[in-house]
Amino acid sequence: MTKVAMIVSDQAEPFGIGVLAEVWGEQYHPLDDNPVFDFVACTAEPGVVRGSSGFDFVIANGLEAAADADLITLAARRNYREEDPRVSELLRAAHARGATIMASCTASFQIGYAGLLDGRRCTTHWRYGAELAERFPGAHVDTDVLYVEDGPVVTGAGSAAGIDANLHLMRQWYGARVAATAARRIVVPPHRDGGQAQFVRAPMPVIEAETLAPVLDWAEEHLAEPLTVAVLARRAHMSERTFARRFRDETGTTPWQWLLGRRVALAEELLETTELPIEHVAQRVGFGNAATLRHHFGAVRGTSPQAYRRSFSCVESA
Structure with missing residues (x-):
């Protein structure tokens, strides 16, 4: 059974948590017969974890629960500019033993803090692309895509693009049928065409043309x-x-x-x-x-x- 660990940190964003739980946390249902994953939520300090939207989460497991996970996923959080060194240490150890690491939106910063974006292509939400590139100059940030897989590190754009990134992993590991079945259950397309550019309403710049x-x-x-x-x-x-x-x-x-x-x-x-x-x-x-x-x-x-x-x-x- 594939073990999937979701890391939830202070100021976690509910939608990002929901995306990960929907894709990997679903229990067996006879109508789809998809595989069931050993899905566990964990945090650096078990107990109440403050959320970003006016309500909190109760996470019972510490980071040790992720020590043997095949896939470690990171939920996006509002205070992404603050590194959690305990999570960074966990990610480095997971990378060293060959685990896959996946993050979307602001969670990509935590992978950068762990030093795992250097020399890699990656992405994040288009609002944060320039900041990600500035903080981690060794990373090759591409905000024109929905997700990037570079070796064992997968990064997604906005939180909703986490669905695309996770279904991509599921498709690779278990095949198109399993990923399509999971997508149908969530009521999303199994694969979306295009990239973030189609979702960015870039205002035309105001041009202070004197004579023209x-x-x-x-x-x-x-x-x-x-x-x-x-x-x-x-x-x-x-x-x-x-x-x-x-x-x-x-x-x-x-x-x-x-x-x-x-x-x-x-x-x-x-x-x-x-x-x-x-x-x-x-x-x-x-x-x-x-x-x-x-x-x-x-x-x-x-x-x-x-x-x-x-x-x-x-x-x-x-």
């Missing part, structure tokens, strides 16, 4: 048109070379990159708020056709326009 502001405002109202540097330069009463130089000076980017960002942002809005066919969305935002929209949308958002609409549409079905 009227041109930028005009361009945003005419995104459906073929806006070339020549067109924009004429609008600004400049040569193309002067316009391109002034554009970079005032916006920090190129006209093409600026237009791409605006068009993708407008496409997101139309996919969320309308039922326009994808071909019409492409035309409305200036990409011309659905194939070009799919190419650029996928490059920026890591998913297709159709998948984005399925996830984020706020249009109620009749």
